[in-house]
Amino acid sequence: MKVKVKVRRFNPEKDHRPYWGEYQLEAQPTDRVLDLLVYIKGYIDGTLTFRRSCAHGICGSDAMVINGRNRLACKELVKDVGRTIVIEPLRGLPVIKDLAVDMEPFFRKYRSILPFLINDEPPPYTERLQSPEARERFDDTTKCILCAACTTSCPSFWANDSYLGPAAIVQAHRFIFDDRDRGAQARLAILAEADGVWRCRTIYNCVDACPREIDITRAIGEVKKLLLVE
Amino acid sequence: MSKLARVTLSQFLTYRGGQPMLAWLLHRIAGIGIVLFVGMHVLAAFFLYGVTGGTANTVANALTEFYESRPMQIFILFAVLYHGINGLRIVVLDMWPGLHRFHREAMWLQWAVFLPIFLIPAFLIALGIKIG
Numbered sequence: 001m002k003v004k005v006k007v008r009r010f011n012p013e014k015d016h017r018p019y020w021g022e023y024q025l026e027a028q029p030t031d032r033v034l035d036l037l038v039y040i041k042g043y044i045d046g047t048l049t050f051r052r053s054c055a056h057g058i059c060g061s062d063a064m065v066i067n068g069r070n071r072l073a074c075k076e077l078v079k080d081v082g083r084t085i086v087i088e089p090l091r092g093l094p095v096i097k098d099l100a101v102d103m104e105p106f107f108r109k110y111r112s113i114l115p116f117l118i119n120d121e122p123p124p125y126t127e128r129l130q131s132p133e134a135r136e137r138f139d140d141t142t143k144c145i146l147c148a149a150c151t152t153s154c155p156s157f158w159a160n161d162s163y164l165g166p167a168a169i170v171q172a173h174r175f176i177f178d179d180r181d182r183g184a185q186a187r188l189a190i191l192a193e194a195d196g197v198w199r200c201r202t203i204y205n206c207v208d209a210c211p212r213e214i215d216i217t218r219a220i221g222e223v224k225k226l227l228l229v230e
Numbered sequence: 231m232s233k234l235a236r237v238t239l240s241q242f243l244t245y246r247g248g249q250p251m252l253a254w255l256l257h258r259i260a261g262i263g264i265v266l267f268v269g270m271h272v273l274a275a276f277f278l279y280g281v282t283g284g285t286a287n288t289v290a291n292a293l294t295e296f297y298e299s300r301p302m303q304i305f306i307l308f309a310v311l312y313h314g315i316n317g318l319r320i321v322v323l324d325m326w327p328g329l330h331r332f333h334r335e336a337m338w339l340q341w342a343v344f345l346p347i348f349l350i351p352a353f354l355i356a357l358g359i360k361i362g
Contacts, residue, residue: 068246091245094235105235153245155254158237202320204250204333221327 003027003078005036007048008088009098018095021045029079034062036085037073037099050099057211060147063090064099070149070209090152092161106148109164113172113190118183128180138177141170141219143212150206150216156199163199164191166206166216173219176226188227197224249337257316263309270297304352315344 003025010018023040034055041048053059055074062073065088067081078085093101119128144167151157151165172191176184191197197220206216245251270293277290296302319340323329329336354361 065245068244088241091237091241092235153247155242155245155247155251158242161235201254202250202323203247203254205245205247207330207333208248208250215331217323217333218327218330221324221330224324225327 001027001029001078001083003036004084005040006084006086007037007040007098008086009048010089010095011047011097012095021048027078029077031078032074033066033071033076033078033081033085033087034073036078037087048099049097058145060145060149060211063147063149063152063211064088065090070153070205072147072149072211075211090148092152092158093148101148103148105161106151106165106167107146109151109168110146110171113164113168113187114183115171115175117175117178117181118186119181121182130178130180134179137179138174140214141174141177143214144170144174145212146171147211149209149211150214153205153209154200155203155205156201160195160199162195164196166200166220169197169200169220169223170214170216173223176223188223188230191223192227197227200224250333253316253337253340256312260309260313260316263305264313267297267302267306267309300355300358303355307352307355308348311344311348315340315347 005023005025007021007023008018009015009021023044025036025039025044027036032055034052037048037050038052041050050064050073051061052074053061055062057072057075060072063070064073065071066073066076067086070090073087087099089095089099089101093103093105096102146167148167150170151167154163154166157163157165169191172187175181176187200217200220202217202221204217207214210216274290274293274297277286277293297306319336323333323336
C-alpha cells in the first residue's frame with residue numbers, strides 16, 4: 001500500500017521555523033512507523049533525524065507524536081494509523097533536530113525525586129526479602145521505560161514546564177510504596193511542593209500515551225492520597 | 231539548540247487527547263464563564279448603587295441586559311452544571327484512586343447525569359417558557 005508520511009522538520013542551525021517534509025512510500029500494513037522513518041532516512045532523505053535504539057518498545061527512545069498522539073514509533077503499525085501519517089517531535093521539550101528532542105529537562109525532573117533505593121539500615125547477610133504482596137503494591141509503576149510520552153502529553157506540563165510531570169511521579173511512586181525503601185518522607189516533601197503532584201488535573205492524556213499501559217493517574221492519585229493522610 | 235520548547239495554541243488544540251481532555255477544557259471554560267458572570271453581576275450592582283450619574287446607570291443596565299439575555303442564561307446554566315458535575319467526578323476519582331481504571335465509564339455516567347439536567351431547562355429557557 002502507498003502511504004504519505006508528513007514529518008515536522010526543523011534544523012535550528014539553518015531553519016527559522018519548522019516545516020513539513022512530505023514523503024510517499026510503499027509500505028506493508030504490518031510495517032511499524034519506525035520502519036518508515038528508517039526507510040526515509042536510508043533511501044529518500046539522509047538528513048532526517050530521529051532517535052531509536054532497541055526498536056522493540058523497551059528502551060523508550062522513539063517516543064514522538066504520531067497522528068496527534070504520543071506513541072512509540074516502534075510499536076505503531078501502519079494498519080492502525082492509516083495511509084496518511086503525521087509525525088511531530090514530543091511537545092514541551094526543546095527540539096535538537098527534527099524528531100530528536102533534548103531529554104535533559106525531563107531527566108532532571110526524574111533525578112529530582114531521588115529515583116534509587118534509600119535505606120541506611122545495615123544490609124542483611126542475605127538479600128532484602130520482600131513478600132509477593134508487598135512487591136505487587138508497586139508492580140505497575142516498575143514498568144516505566146522513561147520514554148517521556150506521558151509527561152509531554154500533559155497540558156499541565158505544557159503550561160508550566162516546572163511541573164515534575166507524570167513520569168517523575170510514577171518513579172517516585174515506585175519507591176514510596178516499596179517496603180524496603182526508607183526515603184518516602186524525602187520524596188513526599190518534594191511531591192508536595194507547588195510543582196509536585198497537585199499540578200495534576202486528572203486529564204488522563206498520560207494514561208492514553210503510556211506505551212507500557214501504566215495506570216499513571218491512579219499512581220498519582222495514590223501519592224496525592226498518601227500526602228493527605230500523612 | 232534549545233528552541234521550540236514552548237507549546238503553541240495550535241499544538242495544544244491539535245493534540246488528540248479525546249474525551250478526558252475535552253472534559254478538562256470544558257471545565258476550564260465553564261469556570262472562567264462563572265467568574266465572568268459573577269464579576270459582571272458585582273460590577274452592575276456597583277454601577278447601579280455605588281455610583282451616581284446617568285452613565286453609571288447606562289453601564290449597569292447594559293451589563294444586566296447582557297447577562298440576563300437568553301443565550302447568556304443558557305451558557306451560565308451550562309457552566310454551573312458542568313463545572314459542578316465534572317468537579318464531583320474528579321473529587322470521587324481523586325478520593326478513591328482505585329476507581330481510576332473506570333474513568334471512561336465515569337465520563338459516560340457524567341454525561342448521562344448532566345445532559346438531561348442541562349437540556350430540559352435550556353430548552354425551556356430557549357423557548358421562553360416559565361414554570362410556576
